[in-house]
Amino acid sequence: MIFPASIAGAQDPIRIGEINSYTGPLASFTVPYRNGWQLAVEEINAKGGVLGRPLEVVSRDDGAKPADAVKFAEELVRREKVDLIAGTFLSHIGLAVADFAARNKVLFVASEPLSDAIVWAKGNDYTFRLRPSTYMQAAMLAEEAAKLPAKRWATVAPNYEYGQSAVKAFQDVLTGLRPDVEFVGQQWPALFKLDAGATVQALAQAKPDAIFNVTFSIDLAKFVREGQLRGLFADRQVVSLLTGEPEYLDPLKGEAPEGWIVTGYPWNAIDDAAHKSFLDAYSKRFDDYPRAGSIVGYNTILTIAAMLEKAGSTDTGAMVAAMKNLELDTPFGPITYRALDHQSTMGAYVGRTAKVDGKGVMVDFRYANGADYLPDDATVRKLRPAK
Amino acid sequence: MSFIVVQAITGLASAASLFLIAVGLSIVFGVTRVVNFAHGSLYMLGAYLAFSFTAAIGDTFVGYLAAILLAALVVGGLGAVMETSLLRRIYRAPELFQLLATFGVVLVVQDVTRLIWGADDRFAPRMPGLDGAVDILGHAVPEYDLFLIAVAFAVLGGLWLLFRRTRFGVLVRAATEDREMVAALGIDQRWLFTAAFVLGAALAGLGGALQIPRQAASLSMDLNIIVDAFVVVVVGGMGSIMGAFVAAVLISELLAFGVVIFPEITLVLIFAVMAVTLVLKPSGLFGRPEFATEEDRRNPDPLLRAGGMLNRVFWWGLLAVGLAAPLFVGDFAVVVLTEIAILALFAASLHFLLWGGGLITFGHAAYFGLGAYGSGLAVFHLSLGMAPALLLAPLAGAAGALLFGWFCVRLSGIYMAMLTLAFAQIAWSAAFQWVGFTGGDNGILGVWPSAWASDPFVFYYLAFAVCAAVIWGLRHAVFSPFGYTLRATRDSAMRAAAIGVDVTRHRWLAFILAGAAAGVAGGFFAFAKGSVFPEVLFVSTSVDGLVMVLLGGLQSLAGPILGAVVFTEIETELTRLTELWQLFLGLLIIALVVVLPHGLVGLSSLLKRGRP
Numbered sequence: 001m002i003f004p005a006s007i008a009g010a011q012d013p014i015r016i017g018e019i020n021s022y023t024g025p026l027a028s029f030t031v032p033y034r035n036g037w038q039l040a041v042e043e044i045n046a047k048g049g050v051l052g053r054p055l056e057v058v059s060r061d062d063g064a065k066p067a068d069a070v071k072f073a074e075e076l077v078r079r080e081k082v083d084l085i086a087g088t089f090l091s092h093i094g095l096a097v098a099d100f101a102a103r104n105k106v107l108f109v110a111s112e113p114l115s116d117a118i119v120w121a122k123g124n125d126y127t128f129r130l131r132p133s134t135y136m137q138a139a140m141l142a143e144e145a146a147k148l149p150a151k152r153w154a155t156v157a158p159n160y161e162y163g164q165s166a167v168k169a170f171q172d173v174l175t176g177l178r179p180d181v182e183f184v185g186q187q188w189p190a191l192f193k194l195d196a197g198a199t200v201q202a203l204a205q206a207k208p209d210a211i212f213n214v215t216f217s218i219d220l221a222k223f224v225r226e227g228q229l230r231g232l233f234a235d236r237q238v239v240s241l242l243t244g245e246p247e248y249l250d251p252l253k254g255e256a257p258e259g260w261i262v263t264g265y266p267w268n269a270i271d272d273a274a275h276k277s278f279l280d281a282y283s284k285r286f287d288d289y290p291r292a293g294s295i296v297g298y299n300t301i302l303t304i305a306a307m308l309e310k311a312g313s314t315d316t317g318a319m320v321a322a323m324k325n326l327e328l329d330t331p332f333g334p335i336t337y338r339a340l341d342h343q344s345t346m347g348a349y350v351g352r353t354a355k356v357d358g359k360g361v362m363v364d365f366r367y368a369n370g371a372d373y374l375p376d377d378a379t380v381r382k383l384r385p386a387k
Numbered sequence: 388m389s390f391i392v393v394q395a396i397t398g399l400a401s402a403a404s405l406f407l408i409a410v411g412l413s414i415v416f417g418v419t420r421v422v423n424f425a426h427g428s429l430y431m432l433g434a435y436l437a438f439s440f441t442a443a444i445g446d447t448f449v450g451y452l453a454a455i456l457l458a459a460l461v462v463g464g465l466g467a468v469m470e471t472s473l474l475r476r477i478y479r480a481p482e483l484f485q486l487l488a489t490f491g492v493v494l495v496v497q498d499v500t501r502l503i504w505g506a507d508d509r510f511a512p513r514m515p516g517l518d519g520a521v522d523i524l525g526h527a528v529p530e531y532d533l534f535l536i537a538v539a540f541a542v543l544g545g546l547w548l549l550f551r552r553t554r555f556g557v558l559v560r561a562a563t564e565d566r567e568m569v570a571a572l573g574i575d576q577r578w579l580f581t582a583a584f585v586l587g588a589a590l591a592g593l594g595g596a597l598q599i600p601r602q603a604a605s606l607s608m609d610l611n612i613i614v615d616a617f618v619v620v621v622v623g624g625m626g627s628i629m630g631a632f633v634a635a636v637l638i639s640e641l642l643a644f645g646v647v648i649f650p651e652i653t654l655v656l657i658f659a660v661m662a663v664t665l666v667l668k669p670s671g672l673f674g675r676p677e678f679a680t681e682e683d684r685r686n687p688d689p690l691l692r693a694g695g696m697l698n699r700v701f702w703w704g705l706l707a708v709g710l711a712a713p714l715f716v717g718d719f720a721v722v723v724l725t726e727i728a729i730l731a732l733f734a735a736s737l738h739f740l741l742w743g744g745g746l747i748t749f750g751h752a753a754y755f756g757l758g759a760y761g762s763g764l765a766v767f768h769l770s771l772g773m774a775p776a777l778l779l780a781p782l783a784g785a786a787g788a789l790l791f792g793w794f795c796v797r798l799s800g801i802y803m804a805m806l807t808l809a810f811a812q813i814a815w816s817a818a819f820q821w822v823g824f825t826g827g828d829n830g831i832l833g834v835w836p837s838a839w840a841s842d843p844f845v846f847y848y849l850a851f852a853v854c855a856a857v858i859w860g861l862r863h864a865v866f867s868p869f870g871y872t873l874r875a876t877r878d879s880a881m882r883a884a885a886i887g888v889d890v891t892r893h894r895w896l897a898f899i900l901a902g903a904a905a906g907v908a909g910g911f912f913a914f915a916k917g918s919v920f921p922e923v924l925f926v927s928t929s930v931d932g933l934v935m936v937l938l939g940g941l942q943s944l945a946g947p948i949l950g951a952v953v954f955t956e957i958e959t960e961l962t963r964l965t966e967l968w969q970l971f972l973g974l975l976i977i978a979l980v981v982v983l984p985h986g987l988v989g990l991s992s993l994l995k996r997g998r999p
Binding site for chain 1: 390393394397398400401497498501505506507508509510512513519520526527528529531532601602603605606607611642643644646647650653654717718719720722723726819820822827828829830832833835912916917918920922923927959962963966968969
């Protein structure tokens with residue numbers, strides 16, 4: 001079926017189909033994300049919308065099931081007649097919707113999924129991804145890890161695609177920078193089923209100098225508490241993916257680890273005018289502070305608005321063309337959607353964790369621009385097979 | 388050496404938590420014969436309540452302990468409410484309906500918990516007084532782990548005393564052995580059932596509450612623990628307290644050392660233990676075989692004969708509606724209709740096993756999923772087109788059923804159900820973790836229909852035609868000599884065997900047939916979605932299938948089809964309309980089980996006030 005080009009009057013809204021996992025165990029990640037996109041939609045519509053038309057988001061909950069995500073993508077395109085689709089959190093759901101988008105020739109702005117495959121191995125013409133990928137964030141950490149004296153490394157990662165790619169990217173980049181390091185132990189707990197005590201003991205048994213951690217959510221909380229109790233982190237450096245994001249750090253409360261090197265989002269300490277105005281607006285609107293997902297949700301709508309201005313219409317061909325090399329300003333600074341692989345250059349903050357007033361925060365951080373942590377163009381061309 | 392000792396202690400601490408949750412499940416099953424899917428929800432509620440109570444009074448060791456006990460008591464109270472308001476109404480319903488009702492409770496509790504505590508994980512502080520570690524052979528072992536082990540032994544001892552030294556305990560044991568006898572002796576069963584359920588619920592609540600110093604309370608706790616708890620109960624033997632304890636220790640120690648030796652396959656390990664145990668000792672380590680042979684009483688179904696005129700009109704009508712519907716509805720509705728046709732076949736194949744063979748399976752997703760993966764992998768690895776890939780789907784489903792069925796048909800009742808679940812979970816684990824072959828959780832993409840069938844209307848008619856034909860074939864099988872023989876083995880395996888029927892072989896053939904049919908559905912599902920993910924093999928897919936069959940009604944061949952239609956429509960519309968769709972779906976399921984224990988098909992007889 002061909003997606004019908006809209007024949008819309010000036011006042012008809014531009015409809016954005018949005019799919020994410022709003023119920024189930026992921027709600028703590030996706031609800032701040034939804035706040036983010038709602039804020040952006042309200043701000044843009046208050047200023048008269050885009051192309052003289054208001055934005056309207058038609059949102060669906062996939063319940064963390066890829067089959068339902070595809071069903072709602074069908075519904076949004078065929079019944080709701082949306083102009084483009086956006087969203088998704090879990091990598092495999094993002095991949096399923098991306099594949100749907102390519103087949104049905106609909107633009108898909110993949111906001112949150114991290115999988116490298118979305119823009120590389122399984123990249124397609126209609127899918128663009130906003131958030132810095134697993135590879136980019138692992139590379140940011142590997143760069144910091146290379147500065148440490150540690151030679152013996154152990155890794156702990158949930159045993160699924162995200163964990164495996166993160167460990168592989170970290171190992172590749174780190175051994176490239178430091179050929180003298182060796183990886184002496186690996187733990188692959190099942191996702192959300194970490195047997196914390198046993199895993200911590202097994203890691204300690206490998207006697208590493210440093211640990212690369214990819215576990216998150218309930219697994220992370222268990223790992224941190226058990227590791228501290230059993231002295232795993234004493235005299236060891238820990239490098240940990242995403243742990244600086246408030247979604248991951250805040251549930252740990254007083255037990256937030258100190259001195260871990262992490263990627264994340266130090267929302268209360270970023271000294272930047274663009275971010276300040278986002279922070280104020282968000283806090284005022286929701287009486288809450290933003291999480292990393294809020295920024296992603298906000299930037300998703302900013303992306304779509306900027307793309308529509310550039311495309312000048314809601315014709316899918318024009319929108320896809322506009323996404324390529326699209327430049328826009330975000331609370332994280334300017335970002336670009338690379339024409340090469342459809343990845344945005346949105347970055348992340350890299351720093352160390354610390355405890356202030358009994359809460360985990362990020363200190364000594366810097367903004368790592370995503371553009372600096374992608375492989376060179378020739379490598380990317382190899383990773384992203386031409387269609 | 389010291390590492391082995393410390394790792395063993397660590398394993399014992401995990402065993403303690405697993406034991407507390409499993410033993411409650413086992414007691415409840417022993418007395419009431421209800422497989423309580425909501426046991427994990429009670430565990431989750433225990434954790435959340437304890438989180439809130441410790442925030443209020445948990446500053447000292449005594450306060451923290453009081454908070455944990457209070458949480459267990461409150462969950463026990465909720466258990467009383469659940470038993471008297473819901474379970475009491477459905478003790479006479481077939482056991483699968485009870486399972487369905489408790490699954491409805493899972494959905495309701497999930498949303499209510501989210502409404503009360505929010506979606507964020509809730510991480511409680513450590514327990515005051517037990518917040519450090521002690522040195523054992525040069526390794527730091529958390530004090531709380533030792534406390535947990537002590538609690539488990541205390542609970543084991545307490546239960547032993549309760550069951551040996553008190554009148555209540557003796558009655559519970561008697562009811563576990565022979566319910567009718569206890570009733571005949573004039574014991575008030577209602578009171579006994581309520582008390583046993585409250586005890587089980589309180590133990591689940593205690594298990595959850597005791598977790599909060601080790602892990603954050605989260606919304607994924609319920610389903611994460613329930614499958615493991617089932618495994619422990621089944622390995623130990625349903626209804627056996629000692630069995631639950633031994634099985635919990637066995638499994639936890641295996642996992643503790645498993646992460647050292649083969650850290651990548653811990654998911655498979657636990658189900659492999661269950662499969663091996665059930666093959667070697669079909670009623671679990673400490674179980675009694677009586678539980679498994681209640682078949683004569685379980686199936687009071689009237690004999691089903693090939694339908695008369697009215698029946699034929701119904702089936703032709705259904706066919707006509709299926710053929711004509713796409714002409715009157717929109718694009719998206721055709722997509723939903725395709726899904727309905729596929730799921731109707733999935734449900735019909737499950738119904739064939741459940742009703743035709745009396746073979747209770749919790750793992751029917753395995754054959755559906757294998758069909759989907761068979762097609763998906765054929766496209767992915769062999770670059771086959773749609774038609775040959777679809778032909779592989781029933782072969783994959785049948786091959787899975789051939790293998791799994793060989794083991795499963797040697798068991799019966801709840802043990803068979805659990806072994807089917809174990810195999811499905813093993814298949815799921817393999818699909819999830821064997822990234823090189825299956826693509827892992829990133830799945831297989833690009834499984835789209837060939838160009839000639841890519842129009843949703845064409846694909847719908849293709850799926851509809853094939854699914855309808857296979858459903859017709861299954862219906863035909865029920866009324867063939869094979870089908871009648873199979874039903875004889877269902878109604879009385881012993882009598883069937885006495886007249887020379889090879890019961891095991893007939894059941895095995897039924898598995899293979901149902902597996903092939905489910906495989907066809909899975910193959911079409913892959914092409915309808917354009918992708919295959921491990922979720923198709925997960926326990927939730929099996930549960931969806933059961934919901935469809937039971938919603939429609941077990942005693943009619945039209946039931947699964949009606950169930951698939953209604954379930955798919957409700958789910959699609961509810962998730963569109965409200966974020967609380969799980970709450971509403973759960974309430975709807977509970978209401979249906981209570982009001983319509985014979986499913987939607989029973990509606991007509993209810994209206995006619997005839998026999999069900």
